[in-house]
Amino acid sequence: xxxATYASHSALQILKGAKGEGFETIAFxxxxxxxxxxxxxxxxxxxxxxxxPEERLLELNAVVIPTGSFVAHLGIELVEKxxxxxxxxKEVLKWxxxxxxERKWLERAKLRLPRVYDDPDEIDGSVIxxxxxxxxxxxxxxxxxxxxxxxxxxRLGIRDKEDLGRVQIQxxxxxxxxxxxxxxxxxxxxxxxxxxxxxYESNADAIGRIPAKEQLDLEINTNYTVVGNIPLVLRESxxxxxxxxGERTVKAAEEIMGxxxxxxxxxxxxxxxxEFVVFEISARIVxxxxxxxxGSPYSWLRYDEPVSTGRRIAMELKQGLExxxxxxILT
Amino acid sequence: xxxATYASHSALQILKGAKGEGFETIAFxxxxxxxxxxxxxxxxxxxxxxxxPEERLLELNAVVIPTGSFVAHLGIELVEKxxxxxxxxKEVLKWxxxxxxERKWLERAKLRLPRVYDDPDEIDGSVIxxxxxxxxxxxxxxxxxxxxxxxxxxRLGIRDKEDLGRVQIQxxxxxxxxxxxxxxxxxxxxxxxxxxxxxYESNADAIGRIPAKEQLDLEINTNYTVVGNIPLVLRESxxxxxxxxGERTVKAAEEIMGxxxxxxxxxxxxxxxxEFVVFEISARIVxxxxxxxxGSPYSWLRYDEPVSTGRRIAMELKQGLExxxxxxILT
Amino acid sequence: xxxATYASHSALQILKGAKGEGFETIAFxxxxxxxxxxxxxxxxxxxxxxxxPEERLLELNAVVIPTGSFVAHLGIELVEKxxxxxxxxKEVLKWxxxxxxERKWLERAKLRLPRVYDDPDEIDGSVIxxxxxxxxxxxxxxxxxxxxxxxxxxRLGIRDKEDLGRVQIQxxxxxxxxxxxxxxxxxxxxxxxxxxxxxYESNADAIGRIPAKEQLDLEINTNYTVVGNIPLVLRESxxxxxxxxGERTVKAAEEIMGxxxxxxxxxxxxxxxxEFVVFEISARIVxxxxxxxxGSPYSWLRYDEPVSTGRRIAMELKQGLExxxxxxILT
Numbered sequence: 001x002x003x004a005t006y007a008s009h010s011a012l013q014i015l016k017g018a019k020g021e022g023f024e025t026i027a028f029x030x031x032x033x034x035x036x037x038x039x040x041x042x043x044x045x046x047x048x049x050x051x052x053p054e055e056r057l058l059e060l061n062a063v064v065i066p067t068g069s070f071v072a073h074l075g076i077e078l079v080e081k082x083x084x085x086x087x088x089x090k091e092v093l094k095w096x097x098x099x100x101x102e103r104k105w106l107e108r109a110k111l112r113l114p115r116v117y118d119d120p121d122e123i124d125g126s127v128i129x130x131x132x133x134x135x136x137x138x139x140x141x142x143x144x145x146x147x148x149x150x151x152x153x154x155r156l157g158i159r160d161k162e163d164l165g166r167v168q169i170q171x172x173x174x175x176x177x178x179x180x181x182x183x184x185x186x187x188x189x190x191x192x193x194x195x196x197x198x199x200y201e202s203n204a205d206a207i208g209r210i211p212a213k214e215q216l217d218l219e220i221n222t223n224y225t226v227v228g229n230i231p232l233v234l235r236e237s238x239x240x241x242x243x244x245x246g247e248r249t250v251k252a253a254e255e256i257m258g259x260x261x262x263x264x265x266x267x268x269x270x271x272x273x274x275e276f277v278v279f280e281i282s283a284r285i286v287x288x289x290x291x292x293x294x295g296s297p298y299s300w301l302r303y304d305e306p307v308s309t310g311r312r313i314a315m316e317l318k319q320g321l322e323x324x325x326x327x328x329i330l331t
Numbered sequence: 332x333x334x335a336t337y338a339s340h341s342a343l344q345i346l347k348g349a350k351g352e353g354f355e356t357i358a359f360x361x362x363x364x365x366x367x368x369x370x371x372x373x374x375x376x377x378x379x380x381x382x383x384p385e386e387r388l389l390e391l392n393a394v395v396i397p398t399g400s401f402v403a404h405l406g407i408e409l410v411e412k413x414x415x416x417x418x419x420x421k422e423v424l425k426w427x428x429x430x431x432x433e434r435k436w437l438e439r440a441k442l443r444l445p446r447v448y449d450d451p452d453e454i455d456g457s458v459i460x461x462x463x464x465x466x467x468x469x470x471x472x473x474x475x476x477x478x479x480x481x482x483x484x485x486r487l488g489i490r491d492k493e494d495l496g497r498v499q500i501q502x503x504x505x506x507x508x509x510x511x512x513x514x515x516x517x518x519x520x521x522x523x524x525x526x527x528x529x530x531y532e533s534n535a536d537a538i539g540r541i542p543a544k545e546q547l548d549l550e551i552n553t554n555y556t557v558v559g560n561i562p563l564v565l566r567e568s569x570x571x572x573x574x575x576x577g578e579r580t581v582k583a584a585e586e587i588m589g590x591x592x593x594x595x596x597x598x599x600x601x602x603x604x605x606e607f608v609v610f611e612i613s614a615r616i617v618x619x620x621x622x623x624x625x626g627s628p629y630s631w632l633r634y635d636e637p638v639s640t641g642r643r644i645a646m647e648l649k650q651g652l653e654x655x656x657x658x659x660i661l662t
Numbered sequence: 663x664x665x666a667t668y669a670s671h672s673a674l675q676i677l678k679g680a681k682g683e684g685f686e687t688i689a690f691x692x693x694x695x696x697x698x699x700x701x702x703x704x705x706x707x708x709x710x711x712x713x714x715p716e717e718r719l720l721e722l723n724a725v726v727i728p729t730g731s732f733v734a735h736l737g738i739e740l741v742e743k744x745x746x747x748x749x750x751x752k753e754v755l756k757w758x759x760x761x762x763x764e765r766k767w768l769e770r771a772k773l774r775l776p777r778v779y780d781d782p783d784e785i786d787g788s789v790i791x792x793x794x795x796x797x798x799x800x801x802x803x804x805x806x807x808x809x810x811x812x813x814x815x816x817r818l819g820i821r822d823k824e825d826l827g828r829v830q831i832q833x834x835x836x837x838x839x840x841x842x843x844x845x846x847x848x849x850x851x852x853x854x855x856x857x858x859x860x861x862y863e864s865n866a867d868a869i870g871r872i873p874a875k876e877q878l879d880l881e882i883n884t885n886y887t888v889v890g891n892i893p894l895v896l897r898e899s900x901x902x903x904x905x906x907x908g909e910r911t912v913k914a915a916e917e918i919m920g921x922x923x924x925x926x927x928x929x930x931x932x933x934x935x936x937e938f939v940v941f942e943i944s945a946r947i948v949x950x951x952x953x954x955x956x957g958s959p960y961s962w963l964r965y966d967e968p969v970s971t972g973r974r975i976a977m978e979l980k981q982g983l984e985x986x987x988x989x990x991i992l993t
Binding site: 529 | 670671672673674675678694695697698702703704705731862863864865867868869870871872873874875876877879880882885887888889890891892893949952953954955956968
């Protein structure tokens, strides 16, 4: 068995982790990045061109570790039909990609979610308005009342309630972003907190360095394109909240979609009242685990060797092999 | 001898460090967090319910490592009366908790402190006004002149000089927050710089990501509730200033309160002129050491193994045991 | 052979790395900092007073590792005349210190640079105006049109085109700062990505924590004095861009100045369109490598031991010694 992943996102960490557990490794993807995975960082034993070179992967006896990039490039439909073994539960894909199903899942897990307004005339606090399909925050705006909403929505051509299908109106929750990274071991039936990060976004993390006066002058708008990740630890008294939120998310997934296993991330903010408000779930490894190639403060607390999320996945595969239980974790 | 601490704040690191030095460990506190210290992160050999289960700790031959959470939950008076051995000098508690005594201590250490204004009519630059007893920055405001002060103070019901007892008026020092973590070994009579962090605060670290125009629109105010910590290294030419400040703080403590030993932190900002202005001292381990479970850039420079502040405490206890000098460091 | 460097900037890391590879080490500089390098962090076997104690360094058979502090304190002319062996290509110094030559170099490397405006009447977007010789951003201002430029320039006494020699007018590129640290091994003819950081600047990183309303009230201006560094990892799909930019920079240097080897850094920002716009090159070790004393996420991917940039330099020296090729890398 060889460990394979799409050559982007968190592939360096996944493949390094797999090598650390004794697996041979395969990166596949755009030939331009081949040197990254074979020369600059020699973590891939094989590099195969293509978004998903199925035949070659089958020949090499590969297991695919999915990442956000892999799913985005291949598309959910094709992922669901993959013949190469896939680490994780493919049922999760449709729950995660549909905004309504995702909300149903997270509500069942009793997470605190931002309120969604169907009717702008019910706005009774700050809201953030997100046009559907806009990437990286383009066209997002804040509003604080029904009147404010209608005035600003006009810029997007939204003039009456019939146009509302084009935007989502969400409670604006002020707080600092926090991304806890979990790993649920289906073999051991145990949840682990692997690490926590903070995203570094362009231009959202640039504007604060510009004085307010200059910002007003230059009429700067915000965008949230992720450029990198910064390591973070959480106030220790908040860890149990975060862990219990993770446990409930796994439990809800067991009830409605046959389980969630491997790495996942709850994406949210902590308010000044120290409440964790969740915006989204990523039901696989997130790039926020990349600062922790050599282990995180949390994984060092649990293990006496450097365990990244990538390596943790490989540990699970190795255990599956040794206990002859791979069929429980591959789909 | 067993190493014990209150189950919060930096207990994971303290107990992990103690285990690394061969001690058995005890966490005590709220039963809700028991799984955090025994299952998710198996660092506690014993978990005991209660804020301070004195009898059980005595039976188990425990030494308590104090943290901010422990002192806050138990209260200074009860800490002073503890029968279980305590790592550190309890005399420090009253110097640290009284704003006037703390200032006396830090002035004696020749630290640069923000000026305090007794009379708002003497305001000759930017000031920050802090209502006493307000947590997390609630009600804080900035003012730039006597007139500005009186206008804004009215919102808090402060109309004349008789009401001034309710607020502190402090020079507003503009600079970036820096938290150096020290360890003073009483056994070796040596100061060490363990690590440095940056706090991640809600909502202070959220507002910079909101464009000035939107901030004005939503009338956002700031709050400084600590949510987490981010690792930082300091410009190397500033290290000697930071270290000398730490040395003077220890020396002043020896002169006026019988010494300061173990971990402590000077909380301040660096101005654009690279001056370190100190706001406060924490005379024990701070949560800002939590990113460094597996050592910090500074502790790796000094040691050839991973030394967190928690582990450094355990190393001191071990040395005390081996040299039969525990009585010098426990009170 | 002993490894020597000026006692500031990144000397702790350089000397620690040299000791890790088995070298004896020398710090030289201001006697005030001697304890930093010999007692608090015992990384220097010798400490010599003086900005550049040539005779003593020759006697001790030293190789000097240059840093920004060393070059700034000694001055380029004296560095060029040094008799003590110097790691790196001294030819680089004049290309790097002259704004026009530096631009020629970086343009040849096909890096995306901010546009420079010779004529303010051609301003057709946001620009940043930098008075020559101003440190840390003093006097910098933003403008968005010719009219806006002339109005604001008047504060600096610039009233007509004859005064323009005193300022540089540069395209204002909005994006988040990113500092990738490279190492080019001349012995192996290989480029390596060592680590990436984010600078922590006073007061630029303080103002975002002040609400817009208060900023306007207090008339705060920005300054960019580096106080420290924060570890960062880059979005994995951007790594190949960064690496190719580094490769082209080395290639251009080989064509025009006889090469660039050892550590260097491209200082730039990532825009919201994920374009890397470069402002400057540092052709030697940068202080941004200091968070990675025990290795970075990138160096852990490549090596199975902790490799800082300082240690990587020592590894190159050791290889040069062993292969009798020191003359290729020392000048």
